[in-house]
Amino acid sequence: MKRILPILIVASLALTGCSKSSSDDPIRQIEEIAADKIKAKYISVLPELKDYAHVYEGMTKNKNYKVVVGRNDIDYMVAYIDASGKVYLKKTAQLDTSLKNKINTFRFYPSDVLTEGNAVLLMFEAPNITSPDQPIISFEVIFPNEGKLINVGRNLSNDANKYVYTITFTTKTVWFYSNGKLYMYDRSTGKIILETADIPHDLLKGALTSFFFENNKMILIQGGSSDLKISCYPLTISEGNLPSFWTGSIAGKGNIAKEDIEITDDADYILIKLKGIAHIYKFKKVDGGQG
Numbered sequence: 001m002k003r004i005l006p007i008l009i010v011a012s013l014a015l016t017g018c019s020k021s022s023s024d025d026p027i028r029q030i031e032e033i034a035a036d037k038i039k040a041k042y043i044s045v046l047p048e049l050k051d052y053a054h055v056y057e058g059m060t061k062n063k064n065y066k067v068v069v070g071r072n073d074i075d076y077m078v079a080y081i082d083a084s085g086k087v088y089l090k091k092t093a094q095l096d097t098s099l100k101n102k103i104n105t106f107r108f109y110p111s112d113v114l115t116e117g118n119a120v121l122l123m124f125e126a127p128n129i130t131s132p133d134q135p136i137i138s139f140e141v142i143f144p145n146e147g148k149l150i151n152v153g154r155n156l157s158n159d160a161n162k163y164v165y166t167i168t169f170t171t172k173t174v175w176f177y178s179n180g181k182l183y184m185y186d187r188s189t190g191k192i193i194l195e196t197a198d199i200p201h202d203l204l205k206g207a208l209t210s211f212f213f214e215n216n217k218m219i220l221i222q223g224g225s226s227d228l229k230i231s232c233y234p235l236t237i238s239e240g241n242l243p244s245f246w247t248g249s250i251a252g253k254g255n256i257a258k259e260d261i262e263i264t265d266d267a268d269y270i271l272i273k274l275k276g277i278a279h280i281y282k283f284k285k286v287d288g289g290q291g
Contacts, residue, residue, distance in 0.1 A: 042068050045087050046079055056108045062117030067142075069108055069122065074100050076122070078142050078149060089149045095124060095138050096155040102126035102136065116169040119143035122153075137162040141174065150190040154183060170265050172214045177204070182212060182235065196235055203237065208258040211270065213285065217245065219270055221261060228253040230272070230283060246288030250274070250281055 035055040042057075043049055052070030059066055065088060066081040074097065079090035095103075107123035114121060119141055126136040140153035152174050156162040164178040173193070175184040180201060184194035194216065204210050207220040208228075216235040221228060228250040234243065253274060260275035269291050272281040282291035 038068065042079075042081070045081070045085065046070075046090070048077065052077065054106065056106070058108050058120060060118045060120055061114055064118055067108075067120050071106060073103060076140075078120075078122075078151075080144060080149065089144055089147070091142075091149040091151070093140070093151050095140070095153075096157075098157065099124065099126055099136070099138055099155065105135070113164075113166050114141065114169075115166065116143050116174075119167075119169070121167070126157075134162055139164070141167055143169070143174075145187055150187070152185040152190045152192075154178070168211070170211075170213050171267055173212070175212050177201075184212060194235070199235060199237060208256075209261050209263065211263040211265075213265055213270070215285075217285070219263065221263070221272075223254045223256060225254040227251050228256060230270075230288075232270075232283075232285075232288060246283075248283050248288045248290065 035053075038055045038057045039049045046068060049055055049068070049070050052072055054071040056069045056071075057066065058069070060080070068079045068081060070077040074095040075092070076094070077090065077092045080088040082088040103124050103126050105125035107125070108120065120143075122140040122142065124138040124140075126138075128135050137156040138153065139156070140151050142149055142151050144150070154164070156164075156178070159179045161179055164176045167174065167176045169187065172187055173184050174187050175182060175194075177183075177199075180199075181195055181197045182199055183192065185191060186193050199218070204220075206222070208223050209221050211219040211221075212235070213219075218233050218235055218237070220231050220233060222231070223229070230248040230250070232245040232247070234245065237243075250272070256274060262273040262275075264271045264273075265285070268286075269282040269284055272283070274281075283289070284291065
């Protein structure tokens with residue numbers, strides 16, 4: 001799993017929090033000019049942009065859509081623009097109210113930590129007086145699903161480590177691992193459906209890769225022998241309690257690197273693709289039977 005370190009990611013835009021006036025601050029002047037240009041570019045299809053103090057433009061990870069974000073403090077609007085220049089989808093949302101009047105930096109970009117090509121990642125930061133090197137972090141992931149934009153995210157303000165691992169999309173869920181907990185959301189609604197602290201990080205580190213899916217199940221893939229071992233566990237797993245629902249293997253591939261393993265799913269199967277091999281290995285979610 002790739003880890004996001006928000007305080008180290010290169011910012012696309014940093015905003016507000018300036019003590020100088022706009023006329024005295026060249027950075028602020030550049031930001032305001034950029035926002036005005038973006039507003040002018042999209043105001044005909046997004047007239048509501050006039051109501052937002054901060055406006056940004058970007059693209060989805062797969063570059064299928066341009067994405068325009070308007071923000072007033074913790075309130076924001078996201079719009080997906082298609083190739084014809086028309087608004088495909090848009091929505092408004094709000095961050096945790098505990099962040100009101102605190103956000104001083106905003107980062108907006110497609111990211112390789114997202115496994116969904118049409119998603120974008122929004123990062124919000126606020127100063128942390130007690131630990132200046134660890135700003136308060138909140139993030140939102142935006143993606144289209146069944147004709148509407150969905151947002152999932154988390155305020156990391158009270159977490160000891162303000163990072164998350166790769167944000168993974170399955171056919172029914174969106175999940176990420178952070179601070180010893182797994183957070184899983186319903187892909188169609190954005191509502192959180194699971195938060196658990198029962199998965200030891202050392203156990204995940206011992207596997208080449210992992211994959212979580214519906215019905216509180218997870219896949220761990222382990223190598224080191226002649227075969228690649230695939231095990232399906234309940235999410236209540238612990239170091240001393242390792243009951244598995246089912247196990248499977250891929251013969252002769254035990255020495256493959258984790259970077260060369262890609263896991264996805266469909267409604268019925270876990271799908272495993274190995275780099276350089278055209279064949280897709282399919283294991284039934286319910287019992288591990290190969291398809």
